[in-house]
Structures are given as C-alpha cells and as structure tokens.
Amino acid sequence: MSNQKNIAAENGEFKKEISVFGGVSIVAGIMIGSGIFYLGSYVLQRANYDTGVALLCWLVGGVISLLGALCFSELGSSMPKAGGLTVYLNEVYHPVVGYMYGFSQWLIASPGSISAVAIAIPTALVEFFPGMGDMHIKSIAIVLIILFTLYNILGVKEASVMANITMVAKIVPMAIILIGAIIIGNQMPDLSPVPVEATGETASFTSGIGIVAFATLSSLWAFEGWSNVANLGEEMRNPQKNLPKALIIGVGFVTVFYILFNFAIYRVIPIEEAKTMIEADNVYLGTEVARRLFGGFGSVLVVAAMLIAMLGSLNGQVLAYARVGYAMSHEGHFFRNQGKLSNKGVPAIALITQCVIAIILVLFRSLDQLTTLVVFLGAIGSLLGVFGVLVNRYRFPDKEKPYKVPGGVVTVIIATLCFVALLVSNFLDDPMMSIFGLIVVPAIGAVIYIYYDRLNKKEAKNA
Numbered sequence: 001m002s003n004q005k006n007i008a009a010e011n012g013e014f015k016k017e018i019s020v021f022g023g024v025s026i027v028a029g030i031m032i033g034s035g036i037f038y039l040g041s042y043v044l045q046r047a048n049y050d051t052g053v054a055l056l057c058w059l060v061g062g063v064i065s066l067l068g069a070l071c072f073s074e075l076g077s078s079m080p081k082a083g084g085l086t087v088y089l090n091e092v093y094h095p096v097v098g099y100m101y102g103f104s105q106w107l108i109a110s111p112g113s114i115s116a117v118a119i120a121i122p123t124a125l126v127e128f129f130p131g132m133g134d135m136h137i138k139s140i141a142i143v144l145i146i147l148f149t150l151y152n153i154l155g156v157k158e159a160s161v162m163a164n165i166t167m168v169a170k171i172v173p174m175a176i177i178l179i180g181a182i183i184i185g186n187q188m189p190d191l192s193p194v195p196v197e198a199t200g201e202t203a204s205f206t207s208g209i210g211i212v213a214f215a216t217l218s219s220l221w222a223f224e225g226w227s228n229v230a231n232l233g234e235e236m237r238n239p240q241k242n243l244p245k246a247l248i249i250g251v252g253f254v255t256v257f258y259i260l261f262n263f264a265i266y267r268v269i270p271i272e273e274a275k276t277m278i279e280a281d282n283v284y285l286g287t288e289v290a291r292r293l294f295g296g297f298g299s300v301l302v303v304a305a306m307l308i309a310m311l312g313s314l315n316g317q318v319l320a321y322a323r324v325g326y327a328m329s330h331e332g333h334f335f336r337n338q339g340k341l342s343n344k345g346v347p348a349i350a351l352i353t354q355c356v357i358a359i360i361l362v363l364f365r366s367l368d369q370l371t372t373l374v375v376f377l378g379a380i381g382s383l384l385g386v387f388g389v390l391v392n393r394y395r396f397p398d399k400e401k402p403y404k405v406p407g408g409v410v411t412v413i414i415a416t417l418c419f420v421a422l423l424v425s426n427f428l429d430d431p432m433m434s435i436f437g438l439i440v441v442p443a444i445g446a447v448i449y450i451y452y453d454r455l456n457k458k459e460a461k462n463a
Contacts, residue, residue, distance in 0.1 A: 115361040
C-alpha cells in the first residue's frame with residue numbers, strides 16, 4: 001500500500017536492545033504490582049477460606065496464563081513484529097480483526113491500563129497522607145504518565161534498563177517479607193486441595209469444580225499483562241528464541257512467586273483471623289504480615305515494594321503499549337504519524353498520543369471502571385490469540401514456526417476454553433462496560449478503517 005511505502009521511506013529502524021532478562025523483567029514487571037498484597041484475599045474468600053484450595057487456584061491461574069504464553073510464543077516466534085497480538089490477528093484472521101482489536105487497545109485498553117496504574121500509585125499513599133484528595137491523586141497520576149513517557153522517548157535501551165532495575169528492586173523487599181513469614185510464621189495451613197462448601201462440608205465434584213473455577217478467576221486478575229512483551233518483538237535480540245523464553249520464564253517465575261507469597265501469608269495469619277479481616281474489608285493481608293513481622297519497618301517495606309512494583313509496571317506498560325499504534329499505522333488504515341520512529345528508534349509520536357489519551361482517562365474515569373474495561377478487552381484479545389494458533393497452522397502450514405506449543409491441539413483447546421470462561425465471567429460481572437468495549441469502541445474504529453481504506457484506494461488509483 002502507498003501508505004506503508006511512505007512510512008517506510010521516512011522511518012527509522014527499531015533497535016534490538018532487549019535481552020532475555022530484559023524481556024522477563026518486562027513480563028514480570030507488568031504483572032507484579034500492588035495486587036500481590038490484596039488479591040489473595042479475594043481468592044481465599046472465593047475458596048471458602050480453604051488455604052489448600054486457594055493455593056491450588058493460584059497454581060491453576062498460573063497454568064492458564066502459561067498455556068496462553070505458550071500459544072503466544074508460537075505466534076510470536078513466527079511473526080516477531082512490533083505490535084504483537086495486533087499483527088498476529090492481522091495475519092492469522094484478517095486485517096479487519098487485528099485492526100478492531102488494535103484500535104480498542106490504542107483508544108481504551110492500553111492507555112486505560114496505564115491510567116489505572118498511575119492512579120493506583122498515589123492512592124497507595126493516602127493512608128500516610130490523609131489530606132490527599134481526588135484532585136491530588138489525579139494530578140500526581142498525570143505527572144507520572146508524562147515523566148515515564150518522556151523517559152521512554154529516550155530509547156528502548158533506557159526503558160529496558162529501568163525494567164531490570166525496578167524488577168530487582170521490588171522483588172527484594174517482597175522476598176524479605178516472604179522468607180521472613182515462612183521462617184518466623186507459626187501457622188501450618190491446611191494444604192488439602194479438596195474444595196469445601198461455605199458450611200465447611202466437603203463439596204461435591206460439580207460444586208467443587210465451580211468453587212475452584214470461581215476462585216481461579218480472581219487469581220487471573222493478578223496475571224493480567226503477560227502478553228504485552230510480544231509488542232516488542234522487533235526490539236528483542238533473536239526474537240525467534242528469546243521471545244518464547246521471556247514469556248515462559250516470566251509467567252513461570254510469577255506463578256511460583258505468587259504461590260509462595262500467599263503460602264507465606266497463611267504461615268503468619270490464622271485462617272479465622274484472615275476471614276474476619278476480609279469480611280471487614282481489610283483485604284491487604286500481605287501488608288498485615290509485614291507489620292506483624294517487622295513492625296513500623298514492615299509498613300515502610302510494604303509501601304516501598306508497592307510503589308516500586310507499580311512504577312515498574314507503569315514503565316513496562318508505557319514501553320510496550322505504544323507499539324500497537326505503530327503496528328496499525330503500518331497495516332495501512334490508521335493515522336500515519338503513529339508509524340514514525342524517532343532517531344532513537346522509538347515510536348515517539350505514538351508514545352505522546354498514548355500519553356494524552358491516558359491523561360484524559362485519568363480525568364474522566366474511575367479506577368474500577370478502567371480496570372473492568374481493560375480486563376474484558378484483554379480477555380477478548382487473549383482468546384483470539386490463543387485460538388489463532390490453530391487457525392495459523394491450518395491456513396499457513398508451510399510458514400516457519402521456530403517454536404511450537406507443547407501438547408499441540410489439546411493444549412490450545414484447553415487454553416481457549418479457559419479464556420472463554422474468563423470472558424464470560426467478566427461480561428456477567430459488568431455487562432454495560434463489556435458491551436461498550438465489545439461494540440462501541442470497535443464501531444468507532446470501523447469508521448476510521450473505512451476512511452483510510454477509501455483513501456488508500458484513491459491514492460493507488462491516482463499513482
């Protein structure tokens with residue numbers, strides 16, 4: 001297309017600056033945020049306060065995410081392009097499918113996720129600064145978005161270094177809490193994986209499956225974001241090998257870390273006490289563990305870990321998400337300036353655009369609304385991507401696939417069913433926001449697609 005040629009003629013090149021460790025840091029950096037200190041409460045509550053079942057659900061949530069990572073690894077190794085899933089859907093299904101997904105990411109999901117994390121950072125400090133109001137929180141969130149955007153414009157190497165530093169910096173205080181709780185804690189949680197009803201009686205097989213599924217959905221919130229390193233395929237060294245490694249190692253590491261961290265919580269807080277806290281809306285069990293182990297120092301440790309975790313997540317999101325607009329521009333039906341690279345090898349205009357949209361969302365949407373919409377749109381993309389492995393094999397049997405999903409069709413079908421369940425659950429939880437994300441946002445994208453389609457045909461005719 002003439003659009004693509006024009007972009008290529010004036011464009012720079014991506015710089016391959018991201019190593020395997022950098023990829024793992026980005027994956028884990030986006031996934032591990034403040035949620036590690038409170039999401040375990042929702043999993044435990046949905047597991048009817050059965051610690052063995054709750055730990056099982058964390059394992060199942062990690063396995064589901066790992067299945068998704070395996071599927072994305074096969075697609076990414078054969079199509080290591082900037083934009084990740086947007087490009088995969090273009091190739092595997094049709095450019096319209098990739099465009100609709102990409103547009104929803106560009107307009108809502110990506111900047112929405114950035115906004116949600118940026119709002120969460122000052123919100124975590126309200127306990128220490130009671131006078132902090134809504135406008136203070138939003139002002140700080142806006143400043144953070146601008147600062148991280150400017151930093152990422154410096155280059156992907158700098159952004160990758162930041163991901164590595166924050167990854168190590170947040171794991172250290174969390175590891176101190178984890179190890180201290182396991183060693184010092186005097187509770188021995190029940191590790192039986194047999195589900196129980198709310199009454200305490202052993203659940204039937206059907207009821208047990210429902211309990212595990214319901215609790216696992218809560219754990220999946222903590223695994224959200226693993227796929228975004230795929231957006232950086234063109235900026236990874238040897239992406240055919242390193243992209244699958246980064247995805248699999250990153251998701252695997254986070255799964256083990258989540259299981260151990262929640263086990264550590266159970267070592268310190270008796271289950272009946274945890275139940276009382278959660279039912280009183282005191283869900284920050286990880287914070288309580290740190291306080292009991294280390295007193296005032298524990299509170300400082302938790303705040304430091306949470307802030308570093310969220311700052312690392314914000315950096316990873318700003319880095320990865322801007323590549324979606326770049327990929328859509330190169331497909332030929334999007335704003336052409338989004339596909340330009342600076343002399344630093346980064347999509348600077350796409351980064352600035354993402355920054356502006358994220359700031360608008362900070363001003364006009366709440367944290368809960370942003371989270372619901374982002375998770376739903378992410379589930380749609382994950383479902384299409386996972387099932388796309390089978391479509392890709394059927395449509396392009398001769399395409400080189402350096403990495404293939406272990407277990408083949410069976411693994412892909414299991415992963416597909418898991419993401420269908422996640423999608424249905426999110427829809428039932430908030431149907432209005434889900435409908436908005438499923439219909440309204442793609443409809444706006446369709447208008448832009450049709451406009452550029454006609455413009456491209458007109459240019460081709462006049463060429």
